Amino acid sequence: MFAIRFxxxxxDARTWVVPVGAPGDDDVGAEVxxxxxxxxxxxKAGEVTVLPRPLRRPARVLLAGAGDGDEAGWRAAGAAIVRALTDDEQAQVRLPDDLSPDALRGLAEGLWLGGYRYREAPKPPRSGDVELVVRESPAYAEALAQARATATATWLARDLTNTPSSLKNPAWFADQVVAEAAKRPGMTVKVLAGEELERFGGLVAVGGASVSPPRFVEVSWTPPAAPDARHVVLVGKGITFDTGGISIKPRDGMWLMKKDMGGAAAVxxxxxxxxxxxxxxxxxxxLPLAENAVGAAAFRPGDIIRHYDGTTSESTNSDAEGRLVLADALGYATERLNPDTIVVLAxxxxxxxxxxGKRTAALYSEDDALAGQLEAAGSAAGERMWRLPLPADYVEYxxxxxxxxxxxxTHVSSVVAALFLREFMGDVKSWAHxxxxAPAWAQAHDGDLTKGATGWGARTLVRYLALLDGGQ
Structure with a gap:
């Protein structure tokens, strides 16, 4: 990630960025x-107007719009600013002294998220940096640290999802988890493979036809000062490529299926x-990780699958594989982990x-408080969701x-899929899916999203977990 600092x-040797309405009594301020x-x-939020100043310093000024000045407006401004800069351009953003910490966080997130570039892309990463010209304070420093953590999480989720499936198989993904967790004190990782997956009937069935065998990864963060804190279990669908199996997808539905582990990347x-x-x-x-391939060992429509919790499912569509691997993970969670809350991203x-549409996720939950927390976190993070019902009469399907x-x-597939997952929540009442x-992938640059994987959900979950601490 490129540098953002105070x-x-x-x-005047650098490019200046001046938000509309920012104070300035010099000649630049008058021109702006x-x-x-x-x-x-x-x-308008996300609008950038270029002011060339040939033979003068600074030689270039960017006039940036932040809309109403809320966090979302500053996030849009940050993304637009970074796209208006060249890769090696050194820029300074002149900010008002009364800027709120939330607005500063939004600006920094927009700069980092809008400036994302896939780590294996032919074009090298940005070498420039951005300085925020404002009276430094502990609140601003904390806001910048929060933005950095959120952007780092999203960059990683985007990198993992953008990685081609010729490289990204379950073993590779598990290795990435081990490497990332090793950088952080207080984290532990457990990776299950081979005979250790005997009880994971859904995972074994879905991954059975691939030359790359499945993995089940458990990664944990326990705060040293609060080992008995509230326990949240996050579950992410990790299908590293989805052909649809024997129920094979059409060409147009398959080419983008390297993104089918976007939930695992985000959590x-x-x-x-x-x-x-x-x-x-x-x-x-x-993280239940598998590649849903076509082959002689593929599970078949009509097969009966026994899940981790001992219950069975009849599967008549091998392209509905995600719920099968998630069912095993949920059974594992309820039997072994004693969670207070479960959140599934898939x-x-x-x-x-x-x-x-393409920018909004579906939220399912029977816990109004949890649904409200996730909606609030998503709204603050700039990741929309809409709560959909879980009708009792649909259970008969x-x-x-x-x-x-x-x-x-074949009925109401999104709702019924959520009802299917609910069957594996055990006694946990505080759960959400x-x-x-749709929002896991962007077809073009769009605000703080870059073309390709969006890392959707990472930002929301960081905000949600911080909210449990009473943070922002």
Whole structure:
């Protein structure tokens, strides 16, 4: 990640960035005020107007709009600013002294998120940096640290999701988890493979046809000062590539399936951020990792699968594989981890995109308090979600004549998938499921999103976990 730091004053050797309305009584301030007055949309969040100043210093000034000046407006401004800079450009942002810490956090997040570039891209990463010219304070320093942790989590989630599946198999993903956790004191990792997965019937079935065997990863953050803190279990779908199995996807539905582990990437990033911020909340993250391939060993439509908790599912569609691996993870969580809360993130169905579009995830929960916390966290983070119902009369769609339940009925797929997951929550009443298939990928740069993987959910979960601490 490129550097963002505080500076005590402006340096005219650098590019200046001046938000609309920021004070300035020098000649630059007068020119900026005149430009803003002549540009109707200059104040709009995410709008950047370039003021060239040939033969003068600074030689270039960017006029940036932050809308109403809330955190979202400053996040949009940050993303637009970084895209207006060249890779090696050194810039300073002149900020008002009364800027709120939340606004500063939004600006820094926008700069980092808008400046993301996949680590294996042919174009090298940015070498420039950005200085924030404002009176430094502990509140600003904390806001910048929070933004850095959130952006780091999102960058990692984007990197993992953008990685081609020719490299990204379950073993590779597990190795990334081990390497990242090793950098952070207080974190532990357990990786299960081979015969250790005997009870994970869904995971073994889904991953059975691939030359890359499945893995089950448990990664934990326990705050040293609060080992008995509230325990949140995060579960992320980790299908490293999804062909659909024997129920093979059409070409247009398959080419992007390297993103089918976006949920696992996001929950991992959020867990690492909890350690970076030393949040006093216990977090255990479960990553069921498999490649859903086509082959002689593939599970078949009509197969009966026995899950970790001993119950069985009838599967008539091998392309409804995500819920099968998540069921094993949930059974493991309820039997072994004694969680206070479970939150599932999964690129589970494409159906919710029909109702909610490409920027909004579907939220399912029976806990109003938890749903409210996640909605508030998502709103603050800039990741939208919409709560959908869990109708009691839809449960009958899960009925099977030959197993405990049917995993893939053809009715209302997003809602029924959530109802299926609920069957494995045991006695845990505080649970939520976020179906985030559509917002996990952006077809073009869009605000703080860059083309490709979005890392959707990492930001929301960092905010949610901090909220449990009474933080922001």
């Amino acid at each position: 500076a005590g004053g402006l340096d 005020s005149a430009l803003a007055a002549a540009t109707p949309d200059a104040r 991992l990033g959020a867990t690492l951020a909890a350690a970076d911020l030393e949040l006093p909340v216990r977090v255990t993250t479960l 690129t589970l169905t494409g159906a919710n995109a029909v109702a909610l 899960l009925s099977s004549e030959i197993a405990d339940r049917h995993s893939s009925p 976020l179906d985030m298939s």
